[in-house]
Amino acid sequence: MQKIVVVGAGQAGASLVAKLRSLGFDGEVTLIGAEPVLPYQRPPLSKAYLLGDMALERLYLRPESFYADNNITLRLGAEVTSIDRAAKTVQLAEGAIDYDALVLTTGSAPRHLPAAIGGALEGVHVVRGLADVDAMGPEFGDGKSVLIVGGGYIGLEAAAVAAKKGLKVTLVEMADRILQRVAAPETSDYFRALHQSHGVEILESVGLTRLTGDTRVSGAELSDGTTLEVDFVIVGVGITPGTDLAEAAGLEIDNGIKTDALGRTSDPAIWAAGDCASFPYRDGRLRLESVPNAIDQAECVAENLLGAEKTYVPQPWFWSDQYDVKLQIAGLNTGYDRIITRAGDKDGAMSFWYYQGDTLLAVDAANDPRAYMVGKRLIDGGKSPAPDLLADPATDLKSLLRA
Secondary structure (H helix, E strand, O other): OOEEEEEOOOHHHHHHHHHHHHOOOOOEEEEEEOOOOOOEOOHHHHOHHHHOOOOHHHHEOOOHHHHHHOOEEEEEOOOEEEEEOOOOEEEEOOEEEEOOEEEEOOOEEEOOOOHHHOOOOEOEEEOOOHHHHHHHHHHOOOOOEEEEEOOOHHHHHHHHHHHHOOOEEEEEEOOOOOOOOOOOHHHHHHHHHHHHHOOOEEEEOOOEEEEEOOOEOOEEEEOOOOEEEOOEEEEOOOEEEOOHHHHHOOOOEOOOEEOOOOOEOOOOOEEEOOOOEEEEEOOEEEOOOOHHHHHHHHHHHHHHHOOOOOOOOOOOEEEEEEOOEEEEEEEOOOOOOEEEEEEOOOOOOEEEEEEEOOEEEEEEEEOOHHHHHHHHHHHHOOOOOOHHHHHOOOOOOOHHHHO
16 A cells, blocks of 8 residues: 545544554655645634634644655645545546545534524624634624524533623523533533523523524524524534535445444545544444544554554543633443532532443543543443442542552
Protein backbone atom coordinates (compact mmCIF):
# COMPACT_ATOMS: atom_id res chain seq x y z
CA MET A 1 0.00 0.00 0.00
CA GLN A 2 1.58 3.26 -1.15
CA LYS A 3 -1.19 5.89 -1.29
CA ILE A 4 -3.56 6.62 1.58
CA VAL A 5 -6.11 9.41 1.11
CA VAL A 6 -8.11 10.75 4.07
CA VAL A 7 -11.25 12.80 3.40
CA GLY A 8 -12.19 15.04 6.30
CA ALA A 9 -9.64 17.20 8.11
CA GLY A 10 -11.20 17.29 11.57
CA GLN A 11 -10.00 15.62 14.75
CA ALA A 12 -10.26 12.08 13.36
CA GLY A 13 -8.56 12.84 10.05
CA ALA A 14 -5.72 14.77 11.64
CA SER A 15 -5.20 12.06 14.26
CA LEU A 16 -5.15 9.34 11.64
CA VAL A 17 -2.49 10.85 9.39
CA ALA A 18 -0.27 11.67 12.38
CA LYS A 19 -0.59 8.08 13.63
CA LEU A 20 0.31 6.67 10.22
CA ARG A 21 3.59 8.56 10.25
CA SER A 22 4.34 7.70 13.88
CA LEU A 23 3.88 4.02 12.97
CA GLY A 24 6.49 4.37 10.25
CA PHE A 25 4.30 4.39 7.13
CA ASP A 26 6.41 5.95 4.39
CA GLY A 27 3.96 5.97 1.50
CA GLU A 28 1.98 8.95 0.21
CA VAL A 29 -0.51 10.49 2.68
CA THR A 30 -3.04 13.10 1.60
CA LEU A 31 -5.47 14.84 3.97
CA ILE A 32 -8.38 16.63 2.28
CA GLY A 33 -10.49 19.18 4.17
CA ALA A 34 -13.43 21.28 3.00
CA GLU A 35 -12.58 24.16 5.35
CA PRO A 36 -9.76 26.52 4.27
CA VAL A 37 -7.95 26.31 7.63
CA LEU A 38 -5.61 23.88 9.36
CA PRO A 39 -7.27 21.05 11.33
CA TYR A 40 -8.48 22.50 14.61
CA GLN A 41 -10.19 21.66 17.91
CA ARG A 42 -13.96 22.05 17.89
CA PRO A 43 -14.90 21.94 21.61
CA PRO A 44 -13.36 25.36 22.45
CA LEU A 45 -15.30 27.03 19.61
CA SER A 46 -18.50 27.40 21.62
CA LYS A 47 -16.66 28.20 24.85
CA ALA A 48 -13.17 29.75 25.13
CA TYR A 49 -12.93 30.90 21.50
CA LEU A 50 -16.40 32.47 21.48
CA LEU A 51 -15.65 34.18 24.78
CA GLY A 52 -12.48 35.63 23.29
CA ASP A 53 -10.26 33.68 25.69
CA MET A 54 -8.54 31.62 22.99
CA ALA A 55 -6.78 32.88 19.86
CA LEU A 56 -7.27 31.18 16.50
CA GLU A 57 -3.73 29.81 16.44
CA ARG A 58 -4.33 27.96 19.70
CA LEU A 59 -7.25 26.11 18.10
CA TYR A 60 -4.98 24.38 15.61
CA LEU A 61 -4.27 20.76 16.45
CA ARG A 62 -0.77 21.03 15.00
CA PRO A 63 1.21 23.80 13.29
CA GLU A 64 1.42 23.81 9.52
CA SER A 65 5.08 22.82 9.74
CA PHE A 66 4.09 19.44 11.23
CA TYR A 67 2.42 18.36 8.01
CA ALA A 68 5.32 19.52 5.86
CA ASP A 69 7.90 17.93 8.15
CA ASN A 70 6.01 14.62 8.03
CA ASN A 71 5.43 14.71 4.28
CA ILE A 72 1.65 14.89 4.65
CA THR A 73 -0.02 16.60 1.71
CA LEU A 74 -2.76 18.99 2.85
CA ARG A 75 -5.58 19.85 0.46
CA LEU A 76 -7.56 22.47 2.37
CA GLY A 77 -10.60 24.35 1.11
CA ALA A 78 -11.15 21.38 -1.19
CA GLU A 79 -14.41 19.47 -1.47
CA VAL A 80 -14.55 15.86 -2.62
CA THR A 81 -17.54 15.60 -4.94
CA SER A 82 -17.53 11.85 -5.58
CA ILE A 83 -15.72 8.55 -5.10
CA ASP A 84 -15.03 6.20 -8.01
CA ARG A 85 -14.61 2.87 -6.23
CA ALA A 86 -13.72 0.94 -9.39
CA ALA A 87 -10.97 3.36 -10.38
CA LYS A 88 -10.01 4.01 -6.75
CA THR A 89 -10.13 7.78 -7.11
CA VAL A 90 -11.74 10.70 -5.34
CA GLN A 91 -12.91 13.61 -7.45
CA LEU A 92 -12.19 17.23 -6.54
CA ALA A 93 -13.06 20.33 -8.56
CA GLU A 94 -9.45 20.54 -9.74
CA GLY A 95 -9.10 16.89 -10.64
CA ALA A 96 -8.97 13.34 -9.34
CA ILE A 97 -6.69 11.82 -6.71
CA ASP A 98 -6.05 8.10 -6.74
CA TYR A 99 -5.72 5.91 -3.66
CA ASP A 100 -4.81 2.43 -2.53
CA ALA A 101 -6.76 2.96 0.68
CA LEU A 102 -9.34 5.65 1.37
CA VAL A 103 -10.45 6.75 4.83
CA LEU A 104 -13.64 8.75 5.36
CA THR A 105 -13.48 10.98 8.44
CA THR A 106 -16.28 13.23 7.23
CA GLY A 107 -17.61 14.06 10.70
CA SER A 108 -21.10 15.40 11.13
CA ALA A 109 -23.23 18.41 10.28
CA PRO A 110 -25.59 20.44 12.48
CA ARG A 111 -29.32 20.22 11.97
CA HIS A 112 -30.84 23.50 10.78
CA LEU A 113 -34.32 24.85 11.38
CA PRO A 114 -36.56 24.57 8.31
CA ALA A 115 -36.75 27.69 6.17
CA ALA A 116 -40.56 27.45 6.43
CA ILE A 117 -40.39 28.44 10.11
CA GLY A 118 -37.73 31.11 9.66
CA GLY A 119 -34.58 29.01 9.76
CA ALA A 120 -33.08 30.87 6.79
CA LEU A 121 -33.44 34.35 8.30
CA GLU A 122 -30.31 36.36 9.00
CA GLY A 123 -29.25 36.16 12.62
CA VAL A 124 -30.07 32.45 12.96
CA HIS A 125 -26.89 30.53 13.77
CA VAL A 126 -25.66 26.99 14.36
CA VAL A 127 -22.55 25.99 16.29
CA ARG A 128 -20.32 23.54 14.46
CA GLY A 129 -17.40 24.99 12.53
CA LEU A 130 -15.06 27.94 12.81
CA ALA A 131 -17.01 29.92 10.20
CA ASP A 132 -20.23 29.42 12.21
CA VAL A 133 -18.71 30.83 15.37
CA ASP A 134 -16.95 33.68 13.56
CA ALA A 135 -20.31 34.64 12.05
CA MET A 136 -22.12 34.73 15.38
CA GLY A 137 -19.33 36.34 17.41
CA PRO A 138 -20.29 39.96 16.61
CA GLU A 139 -23.85 39.25 17.80
CA PHE A 140 -22.78 38.93 21.44
CA GLY A 141 -23.24 42.53 22.49
CA ASP A 142 -23.99 43.29 26.13
CA GLY A 143 -27.73 43.60 26.73
CA LYS A 144 -28.85 41.82 23.57
CA SER A 145 -31.52 39.12 23.67
CA VAL A 146 -30.73 35.65 22.36
CA LEU A 147 -32.98 32.64 21.94
CA ILE A 148 -31.31 29.24 22.26
CA VAL A 149 -33.25 26.44 20.58
CA GLY A 150 -32.34 23.09 22.10
CA GLY A 151 -31.40 22.03 25.61
CA GLY A 152 -28.57 19.61 24.86
CA TYR A 153 -24.94 20.26 25.71
CA ILE A 154 -24.32 22.54 22.70
CA GLY A 155 -27.31 24.73 23.56
CA LEU A 156 -26.40 24.87 27.24
CA GLU A 157 -22.78 25.77 26.50
CA ALA A 158 -23.91 28.56 24.17
CA ALA A 159 -26.33 29.78 26.84
CA ALA A 160 -23.52 29.89 29.39
CA VAL A 161 -21.30 31.97 27.09
CA ALA A 162 -24.15 34.37 26.32
CA ALA A 163 -25.03 34.80 30.00
CA LYS A 164 -21.38 35.42 30.89
CA LYS A 165 -21.24 38.12 28.21
CA GLY A 166 -24.23 39.92 29.70
CA LEU A 167 -26.97 38.90 27.28
CA LYS A 168 -30.58 38.18 28.10
CA VAL A 169 -30.87 34.45 27.43
CA THR A 170 -33.97 32.34 26.83
CA LEU A 171 -33.59 28.63 26.12
CA VAL A 172 -36.43 26.48 24.80
CA GLU A 173 -36.48 22.69 24.90
CA MET A 174 -39.42 20.83 23.42
CA ALA A 175 -38.75 17.68 25.48
CA ASP A 176 -39.89 17.40 29.08
CA ARG A 177 -36.49 18.48 30.36
CA ILE A 178 -33.09 19.68 29.22
CA LEU A 179 -30.54 16.91 28.49
CA GLN A 180 -33.38 14.39 28.32
CA ARG A 181 -31.77 12.39 25.50
CA VAL A 182 -28.37 12.07 27.13
CA ALA A 183 -28.63 12.34 30.91
CA ALA A 184 -30.64 11.40 33.99
CA PRO A 185 -33.19 13.77 35.55
CA GLU A 186 -30.72 14.39 38.39
CA THR A 187 -28.12 15.77 35.96
CA SER A 188 -30.80 17.84 34.24
CA ASP A 189 -31.85 19.28 37.60
CA TYR A 190 -28.27 20.21 38.45
CA PHE A 191 -27.72 22.11 35.21
CA ARG A 192 -31.15 23.72 35.19
CA ALA A 193 -30.43 25.21 38.60
CA LEU A 194 -26.95 26.29 37.50
CA HIS A 195 -28.28 28.18 34.48
CA GLN A 196 -31.17 29.73 36.37
CA SER A 197 -28.69 31.01 38.97
CA HIS A 198 -26.99 32.90 36.12
CA GLY A 199 -30.23 34.47 34.91
CA VAL A 200 -31.01 32.11 32.00
CA GLU A 201 -34.72 31.51 31.44
CA ILE A 202 -35.28 27.84 30.63
CA LEU A 203 -38.59 26.81 29.07
CA GLU A 204 -39.12 23.04 28.95
CA SER A 205 -41.91 21.16 27.15
CA VAL A 206 -42.05 24.21 24.88
CA GLY A 207 -41.33 24.09 21.18
CA LEU A 208 -40.53 26.76 18.64
CA THR A 209 -43.49 27.44 16.34
CA ARG A 210 -41.70 29.92 14.11
CA LEU A 211 -39.20 32.73 13.96
CA THR A 212 -40.41 36.09 12.70
CA GLY A 213 -38.78 38.93 10.80
CA ASP A 214 -38.50 40.25 7.26
CA THR A 215 -34.96 39.36 6.23
CA ARG A 216 -33.46 39.18 9.72
CA VAL A 217 -34.91 37.44 12.76
CA SER A 218 -36.58 39.79 15.22
CA GLY A 219 -38.91 37.55 17.19
CA ALA A 220 -40.11 34.06 17.99
CA GLU A 221 -43.47 32.40 18.53
CA LEU A 222 -43.45 29.44 20.91
CA SER A 223 -45.80 26.47 21.11
CA ASP A 224 -47.33 27.68 24.38
CA GLY A 225 -48.39 30.95 22.73
CA THR A 226 -45.51 33.02 24.11
CA THR A 227 -43.96 35.60 21.79
CA LEU A 228 -40.43 36.87 22.28
CA GLU A 229 -38.40 39.73 20.87
CA VAL A 230 -34.92 38.47 20.01
CA ASP A 231 -31.79 39.94 18.49
CA PHE A 232 -30.45 36.61 17.28
CA VAL A 233 -30.96 32.85 17.62
CA ILE A 234 -28.63 29.92 18.22
CA VAL A 235 -29.86 26.50 17.13
CA GLY A 236 -28.56 23.42 18.91
CA VAL A 237 -30.90 20.61 17.90
CA GLY A 238 -28.40 17.86 17.15
CA ILE A 239 -26.18 16.72 14.34
CA THR A 240 -26.33 14.20 11.51
CA PRO A 241 -23.41 12.00 10.44
CA GLY A 242 -21.58 13.02 7.28
CA THR A 243 -22.62 10.10 5.08
CA ASP A 244 -23.56 11.81 1.80
CA LEU A 245 -20.31 10.99 0.00
CA ALA A 246 -20.32 7.39 1.21
CA GLU A 247 -23.98 6.90 0.37
CA ALA A 248 -23.51 8.26 -3.15
CA ALA A 249 -20.64 5.79 -3.59
CA GLY A 250 -22.90 2.88 -2.63
CA LEU A 251 -21.36 2.09 0.75
CA GLU A 252 -23.57 0.55 3.42
CA ILE A 253 -25.12 3.08 5.82
CA ASP A 254 -26.47 2.24 9.28
CA ASN A 255 -26.79 5.33 11.50
CA GLY A 256 -23.54 6.45 9.91
CA ILE A 257 -21.08 4.78 7.57
CA LYS A 258 -21.27 1.11 8.50
CA THR A 259 -17.91 -0.40 9.43
CA ASP A 260 -16.71 -3.70 10.81
CA ALA A 261 -14.86 -3.98 14.11
CA LEU A 262 -11.62 -2.93 12.41
CA GLY A 263 -13.08 0.21 10.82
CA ARG A 264 -13.42 -1.16 7.27
CA THR A 265 -16.57 -0.29 5.30
CA SER A 266 -18.48 -2.52 2.90
CA ASP A 267 -15.72 -1.73 0.37
CA PRO A 268 -12.48 -3.37 1.60
CA ALA A 269 -10.40 -0.46 0.29
CA ILE A 270 -12.43 2.17 2.18
CA TRP A 271 -12.40 2.79 5.91
CA ALA A 272 -14.20 5.23 8.22
CA ALA A 273 -13.69 6.75 11.66
CA GLY A 274 -15.09 9.46 13.94
CA ASP A 275 -18.56 10.99 14.11
CA CYS A 276 -19.51 9.61 10.70
CA ALA A 277 -18.83 5.94 11.46
CA SER A 278 -20.97 3.29 13.17
CA PHE A 279 -19.27 0.15 14.44
CA PRO A 280 -20.20 -3.13 16.17
CA TYR A 281 -20.71 -2.75 19.91
CA ARG A 282 -22.00 -5.44 22.27
CA ASP A 283 -25.12 -6.86 20.57
CA GLY A 284 -25.72 -3.92 18.25
CA ARG A 285 -24.05 -0.96 16.62
CA LEU A 286 -22.84 2.33 18.02
CA ARG A 287 -21.85 5.74 16.70
CA LEU A 288 -20.09 8.05 19.14
CA GLU A 289 -19.95 11.83 18.81
CA SER A 290 -16.91 12.79 20.87
CA VAL A 291 -13.33 13.94 20.56
CA PRO A 292 -11.87 10.94 22.44
CA ASN A 293 -13.69 8.54 20.13
CA ALA A 294 -12.54 10.44 17.04
CA ILE A 295 -8.93 10.14 18.18
CA ASP A 296 -9.02 6.55 19.43
CA GLN A 297 -10.99 5.15 16.52
CA ALA A 298 -8.87 6.98 13.94
CA GLU A 299 -5.65 5.73 15.51
CA CYS A 300 -7.03 2.19 15.56
CA VAL A 301 -7.90 2.45 11.86
CA ALA A 302 -4.38 3.74 11.14
CA GLU A 303 -2.95 0.63 12.79
CA ASN A 304 -5.32 -1.61 10.83
CA LEU A 305 -4.41 0.04 7.55
CA LEU A 306 -0.92 -1.26 8.25
CA GLY A 307 -2.13 -4.77 9.05
CA ALA A 308 -2.69 -4.80 12.81
CA GLU A 309 -6.15 -6.47 12.61
CA LYS A 310 -7.05 -4.71 15.88
CA THR A 311 -10.67 -4.66 17.06
CA TYR A 312 -11.83 -1.20 18.12
CA VAL A 313 -13.12 -1.26 21.70
CA PRO A 314 -14.36 2.18 22.77
CA GLN A 315 -13.86 3.54 26.26
CA PRO A 316 -16.43 6.34 26.07
CA TRP A 317 -15.85 9.58 27.91
CA PHE A 318 -17.12 13.10 27.30
CA TRP A 319 -17.02 16.53 28.87
CA SER A 320 -18.84 19.86 28.91
CA ASP A 321 -17.79 23.24 30.33
CA GLN A 322 -20.52 25.60 31.56
CA TYR A 323 -19.69 28.67 33.67
CA ASP A 324 -17.23 27.43 36.31
CA VAL A 325 -18.53 23.85 36.15
CA LYS A 326 -16.69 21.08 34.33
CA LEU A 327 -18.88 18.07 33.68
CA GLN A 328 -16.97 14.86 32.99
CA ILE A 329 -18.79 11.75 31.82
CA ALA A 330 -17.45 8.21 31.71
CA GLY A 331 -19.28 5.27 30.15
CA LEU A 332 -22.59 4.98 28.32
CA ASN A 333 -25.79 5.22 30.35
CA THR A 334 -28.10 3.41 27.90
CA GLY A 335 -30.46 1.09 29.77
CA TYR A 336 -29.94 2.51 33.26
CA ASP A 337 -32.68 1.93 35.84
CA ARG A 338 -31.18 3.48 38.96
CA ILE A 339 -29.22 6.61 39.86
CA ILE A 340 -26.93 6.99 42.86
CA THR A 341 -26.22 10.62 43.80
CA ARG A 342 -23.09 11.57 45.74
CA ALA A 343 -21.98 14.99 46.96
CA GLY A 344 -18.34 15.81 46.31
CA ASP A 345 -15.65 17.19 48.60
CA LYS A 346 -16.21 20.84 47.64
CA ASP A 347 -19.25 23.06 47.31
CA GLY A 348 -21.30 22.34 44.22
CA ALA A 349 -19.44 19.13 43.39
CA MET A 350 -21.82 16.28 42.60
CA SER A 351 -21.72 12.95 40.84
CA PHE A 352 -24.52 10.84 39.42
CA TRP A 353 -23.88 7.12 38.98
CA TYR A 354 -25.91 5.09 36.47
CA TYR A 355 -26.75 1.48 37.25
CA GLN A 356 -28.60 -1.23 35.38
CA GLY A 357 -29.46 -3.64 38.16
CA ASP A 358 -26.17 -4.07 39.99
CA THR A 359 -24.03 -3.15 36.98
CA LEU A 360 -22.34 0.26 36.86
CA LEU A 361 -22.79 1.79 33.40
CA ALA A 362 -21.68 5.42 33.61
CA VAL A 363 -21.02 8.41 35.83
CA ASP A 364 -21.69 12.14 35.40
CA ALA A 365 -19.25 14.10 37.57
CA ALA A 366 -19.78 17.84 37.99
CA ASN A 367 -16.70 19.60 39.39
CA ASP A 368 -15.75 16.26 40.93
CA PRO A 369 -12.64 14.92 39.19
CA ARG A 370 -12.12 12.26 41.87
CA ALA A 371 -15.54 10.74 41.16
CA TYR A 372 -14.86 10.88 37.44
CA MET A 373 -11.46 9.18 37.64
CA VAL A 374 -12.70 6.47 40.01
CA GLY A 375 -15.81 5.91 37.89
CA LYS A 376 -13.83 5.71 34.67
CA ARG A 377 -11.39 3.19 36.12
CA LEU A 378 -14.22 1.08 37.51
CA ILE A 379 -16.07 1.08 34.17
CA ASP A 380 -12.93 0.43 32.12
CA GLY A 381 -12.08 -2.46 34.46
CA GLY A 382 -15.57 -3.93 34.35
CA LYS A 383 -16.08 -3.43 38.09
CA SER A 384 -19.41 -2.57 39.69
CA PRO A 385 -19.37 -1.65 43.38
CA ALA A 386 -22.55 -2.42 45.29
CA PRO A 387 -24.93 0.52 44.77
CA ASP A 388 -25.65 0.75 48.50
CA LEU A 389 -21.92 1.04 49.20
CA LEU A 390 -21.58 3.83 46.67
CA ALA A 391 -24.63 5.60 48.10
CA ASP A 392 -23.04 5.67 51.57
CA PRO A 393 -21.31 9.07 52.00
CA ALA A 394 -18.86 7.42 54.42
CA THR A 395 -17.46 5.22 51.64
CA ASP A 396 -14.06 6.34 50.38
CA LEU A 397 -14.35 6.28 46.58
CA LYS A 398 -10.77 5.15 46.06
CA SER A 399 -11.39 2.12 48.24
CA LEU A 400 -13.82 0.88 45.60
CA LEU A 401 -10.92 0.40 43.20
CA ARG A 402 -9.28 -2.07 45.56
CA ALA A 403 -12.38 -4.14 46.11
